[in-house]
Amino acid sequence: MGNITLDKVSKSFGATNVIQSVDLDIEDGEFVVFVGPSGCGKSTLLRLIAGLEDVTSGRIMIDGTDATGLAPAKRRLSMVFQSYALYPHMSVRQNIAFPLKMAGDDRAVIDRKVGDAARILNLTDYLDRKPRQLSGGQRQRVAIGRAIVREPEAFLFDEPLSNLDAALRVNMRLEISELHQQLKTTMIYVTHDQVEAMTMADKIVVLSAGRIEQVGSPLDLYKRPANRFVAGFIGSPKMNFVEGSEAGRYGAAVIGIRPEHLAISTTEGAWRGTVGVSEQLGSDTFLHVHVDGIDTITARTGGEVVLDHGDTVFLTPQPDKIHKFDAQGMAIR
Amino acid sequence: MATLQTKSAARMMMAPAVIALLIWMIVPLSLTLYFSTLNYNLFNPAETPFIGLMNYKFFLSDPAFLTALRNTLALVAGVLVITVGGGILLALLLDQEFYGVTIVRLLVIAPFFVMPTVAALVWKNMMMNPVYGVIGQFLNWVGIGAIDWFSNAPLTAIIIIVAWQWLPFATLILLTALQSLSEEQKEAAEMDGAGALSIFWYITLPHMARAITVVILIQTIFLLSIFAEIYVTTSGGPGLQTTNIPYLVYSQALLQFDVGGASAGGVVAVVLANIVAFFLVRLIGKNLDA
Numbered sequence: 001m002g003n004i005t006l007d008k009v010s011k012s013f014g015a016t017n018v019i020q021s022v023d024l025d026i027e028d029g030e031f032v033v034f035v036g037p038s039g040c041g042k043s044t045l046l047r048l049i050a051g052l053e054d055v056t057s058g059r060i061m062i063d064g065t066d067a068t069g070l071a072p073a074k075r076r077l078s079m080v081f082q083s084y085a086l087y088p089h090m091s092v093r094q095n096i097a098f099p100l101k102m103a104g105d106d107r108a109v110i111d112r113k114v115g116d117a118a119r120i121l122n123l124t125d126y127l128d129r130k131p132r133q134l135s136g137g138q139r140q141r142v143a144i145g146r147a148i149v150r151e152p153e154a155f156l157f158d159e160p161l162s163n164l165d166a167a168l169r170v171n172m173r174l175e176i177s178e179l180h181q182q183l184k185t186t187m188i189y190v191t192h193d194q195v196e197a198m199t200m201a202d203k204i205v206v207l208s209a210g211r212i213e214q215v216g217s218p219l220d221l222y223k224r225p226a227n228r229f230v231a232g233f234i235g236s237p238k239m240n241f242v243e244g245s246e247a248g249r250y251g252a253a254v255i256g257i258r259p260e261h262l263a264i265s266t267t268e269g270a271w272r273g274t275v276g277v278s279e280q281l282g283s284d285t286f287l288h289v290h291v292d293g294i295d296t297i298t299a300r301t302g303g304e305v306v307l308d309h310g311d312t313v314f315l316t317p318q319p320d321k322i323h324k325f326d327a328q329g330m331a332i333r
Numbered sequence: 334m335a336t337l338q339t340k341s342a343a344r345m346m347m348a349p350a351v352i353a354l355l356i357w358m359i360v361p362l363s364l365t366l367y368f369s370t371l372n373y374n375l376f377n378p379a380e381t382p383f384i385g386l387m388n389y390k391f392f393l394s395d396p397a398f399l400t401a402l403r404n405t406l407a408l409v410a411g412v413l414v415i416t417v418g419g420g421i422l423l424a425l426l427l428d429q430e431f432y433g434v435t436i437v438r439l440l441v442i443a444p445f446f447v448m449p450t451v452a453a454l455v456w457k458n459m460m461m462n463p464v465y466g467v468i469g470q471f472l473n474w475v476g477i478g479a480i481d482w483f484s485n486a487p488l489t490a491i492i493i494i495v496a497w498q499w500l501p502f503a504t505l506i507l508l509t510a511l512q513s514l515s516e517e518q519k520e521a522a523e524m525d526g527a528g529a530l531s532i533f534w535y536i537t538l539p540h541m542a543r544a545i546t547v548v549i550l551i552q553t554i555f556l557l558s559i560f561a562e563i564y565v566t567t568s569g570g571p572g573l574q575t576t577n578i579p580y581l582v583y584s585q586a587l588l589q590f591d592v593g594g595a596s597a598g599g600v601v602a603v604v605l606a607n608i609v610a611f612f613l614v615r616l617i618g619k620n621l622d623a
Contacts, residue, residue, distance in 0.1 A: 052520050073526035085521035089539040098535070099525035146525070 002063065002153035002186035003028045004049060009058035011041075011048055011210075018044045020210045021058070026154075026188065026203075031180050034190045035197040035233070036207035042190045043158055045207070049188065050079050050156050063153055073102075078147035079156040082163065084139045086131040086146075092118075093127040096145045103150070117145040120182070137168045144179070154186035161196065173200060194234055198222070206230050228329035231256045237286055239323070240297045252324035252332055259286065259300040261321035266307075269314025273297065275307045289313055362603075368596035375590035388597035397573055397581055398598075402605070404488060405577040409556040409609075411492035412499060413549060419496070420503030420548065421541070425533075427504070428511045438508075445501040449561040456494045457483065457566045487567050487575045494562050499555075503548045510544030511537070546620040553613060557606050578602045 004026040011019040018041045026032050034042040047053045049060060051072035059068050067075050078099075086095050096117055100110045118124045121141040131139055140160060147155055157176070161169045177200050180187050191197055197204050198218045206213040206221065206229070214226040218234075225231035231239050239256045247255045263269065264287070273291035280303065287299045287307060299315055307313060324332040369388050373381040392398060427438050444452065461482040463469045469479030482490035514537060522532045560579045563569055569576035569584060576584070582602060586595030 050524060052523070072520075072524045077524070079521070079524050081517045081521055083515065083517050085515065085517035087518065087522075087536060087539075089542070098522070098527075102526040102531060146521075150525070 002026075004063075004154060004186065004188070005061040006045075006049070007059040007061065009045075009048060009060060010056045011044055011053060012056050018210050019048065022210075022212055024205060024212065024215065026186060028186055029184045031177075031187045031189065031200060031202045032205060033197040033201035033203070034188065034205050034207055035192065035194055036213075037233070038192055040207045041210040042192075042207045046079075046156050046158055046188060046190045050077055051075050052079075076150075076153045077156055078150050078152040078154075079158065080140075080143045080147050080160045082159045084131075084143040084160075084163075086139060086142055088131055091128050091130055092123060092134070092142050092145075095131065095142055096123075096149055099146060099150045113149045114145075117149045120148070120179070121145050136164050137172060140164065140172055141175075144176070148179075148183065152185070154188060157187065157189040159190055159192070161191070162193075169196075176200065195236060198234070204234075206233060208233075224331070224333075225256075225323065226331055228254060228256070228325045228331075231323055231325070231331070237298045237300070242294055242297075244294075246294060247324075250322060250324055253327040254325040254329070256323040256325065257297075257317040257321065259298040261318045262297070262299040263316040263318065264299055264301050264305065265314045265316065266312070267314065269316040271297070271315045273313060273315065275309060275311045275313055277309070278307060287313070289315060291315065365596045365599050368592055369600050371593045373591075373593040373596075375592060381593075384593070388593045389601070392585070392594055392597045392601060397576065398601075400573045401576045401578050401581040404573075404575060405557065405579075405605075407488060408492060408495065408559060408577055409553055411489075412496045412556050413552060415492070415496035416499045416503040416552060417545060417548060419500050420507045421538075421545075423500070423504040424507035424511050425537075427508050441504055442501045444498055445505075447498070449498065450565050452498050453494050453562040453565045456490075456497070461490055483567050484571060487571060491559075491562055491566065491575050494566070495556065495559055498562075499552055503552070506544050506548050507541055510541045514540045542620045546617045549617060550610075550613060553609060554606075557602075557609065578605065 004024075006022050006024040009019060009022045010017065022045065034045060036042045044053060048055050051067070051070060051074075055068060059066055061067065062075055062077070087098065090098065093114055096114045097110050100113060105113075114127070115124075118127055121144060123138070123141055123145060126134060126138060126142075131142065134142065143160070160176075161172050164172060173196060176187075176189075180200075189196075189200060201218055203215060204218055204221055205215050208229050213233075214221060214230045216224075221230055221234045225234060228241065232241070235258055237259050239258050240262075241254050241256050243254050247253060271291045271294060273289040273294075276288040276290050276296065278288070279286040282303050285301050285303055285305055285307075287301060289297050289299055291297050297315060326332055370383055370385060371381040372384045372387070423441060427434065427441065431437075447455075458466070460466050460468050463479040463481040466479075468482075472479050480486065518536055518540075519532055522536050527535065558579050559577060560583065563575050563577065563580050564583075567575040569580045578598070579602065582595050582598040585591050585598050
């Protein structure tokens with residue numbers, strides 16, 4: 001089965017430590033998302049699991065056996081690359097069949113498996129086209145098809161949706177989640193987009209500078225961020241942070257409050273400010289309020305609220321939704 | 334070049350170059366065609382009577398012609414096999430990261446800058462001479478015994494010399510093709526369970542197909558007209574063993590002073606080159622389509 005365990009895995013390129021002693025358990029059938037800002041080492045971590053990079057120290061266990069020194073092909077993992085990495089001179093059929101051909105399967109078996117994969121991914125009509133004749137979303141599906149025919153222990157996705165336009169990205173996100181429900185195979189998914197992480201994951205791993213900041217379910221991370229980094233990274237728009245005397249009133253060095261946890265009033269409230277830019281999305285409006293003595297605070301409100309630039313508003317944080325952090329940025333509970 | 338005005342301006346600007354090139358091509362070609370119908374011998378240049386296609390008849394029925402044709406094709410094919418095969422291997426080697434790779438790449442390209450005559454003479458006197466040549470010395474040392482290349486295997490010797498000169502060109506073009514192969518594709522193949530040989534066969538080689546085509550087409554154009562290397566080493570001999578069509582035309586014109594016959598030979602060479610080009614494009618030209 002596809003459970004993967006990382007035991008004190010480190011990776012350095014020369015003197016730079018890209019991954020610093022990462023411990024992680026991934027259960028069979030789980031959808032795990034590695035998320036973090038660019039350069040945090042999330043892709044490197046995925047490549048270490050895939051075997052495309054050698055670990056500097058530590059162990060990688062796949063399905064209970066030590067896979068640290070195994071060649072990529074021997075790990076029974078499939079990977080979908082950011083650029084899709086389709087073979088341009090092969091047709092869709094040949095692309096999907098390639099791993100089976102390398103495994104030395106019979107023609108009949110290959111044809112059946114390719115046909116099955118094509119049906120799952122709606123590629124049946126495109127089997128004889130070349131990758132360059134396909135749209136971005138179709139190429140993405142071919143790459144996934146090539147990954148699923150091998151029936152791997154786990155799928156690895158390296159920012160697979162970042163080359164697609166916004167609408168297609170939402171579609172493919174759903175399709176991948178749907179695929180996970182169908183196949184029930186372990187999936188590890190790397191992204192820098194916290195919306196993808198929140199919507200798809202069973203378990204999110206937040207990485208920063210080669211270290212795991214927090215591991216947990218999406219709502220866990222949203223409700224109980226372990227530190228200021230996770231609090232700021234998860235949730236959109238970003239959590240507001242307030243320092244200084246206002247934070248001191250709550251017995252913390254820094255307090256955080258999400259835009260959706262601020263009550264807005266034109267008459268009274270805790271913080272008085274003037275409205276700056278307001279971003280109207282129809283369903284929601286995000287107000288950027290310049291609060292006196294604090295800083296710019298983002299507040300979310302319903303789409304029907306109309307406030308103009310320069311209007312005076314009062315913001316009141318919901319007391320039970322305030323996140324408190326100490327001077328080191330760790331959460332106080 | 335969207336508007337009518339820019340189009341006509343472009344035509345005006347290009348006209349001088351196009352006209353110059355046209356004249357450059359048309360004049361020698363028509364003069365050659367003209368001479369090929371005359372009985373024009375340098376021993377008696379005052380009288381050049383028109384003899385129709387007699388020159389062609391003599392050239393094509395000359396037993397030397399078929400030998401020269403065979404030699405030409407053997408030369409082209411031999412050099413192509415060595416340069417494309419060796420070029421792929423060298424390109425794979427130079428694509429690796431190792432200490433001093435930039436200097437090695439520079440050195441590999443060096444033979445291309447040596448003039449054909451110089452290269453051929455260096456090979457003839459310093460490498461292939463059976464007494465004091467490096468190859469002869471080496472073969473003696475390992476016990477095989479020196480080979481007198483230009484007596485016993487003259488065409489092979491010429492092929493080796495020309496291949497040495499063209500290997501850098503093939504290597505360079507194939508190396509650039511190799512460097513444009515995305516790392517992710519190789520990694521994807523690796524994850525798909527392909528070994529080094531399979532990656533080479535299914536991924537790398539198809540990726541290089543277009544570059545290989547370019548190398549073959551360009552080299553064929555130049556290899557059909559190899560002359561200097563033959564002139565300074567074997568002079569087409571022994572016998573006719575290293576006479577190719579260009580050398581045969583040369584000997585017709587400047588050793589037998591038969592300008593008419595040589596012109597006919599030149600026209601035949603042009604036709605042959607076109608036939609070769611036709612088959613080449615049919616055979617491998619589809620690789621050039623995007």
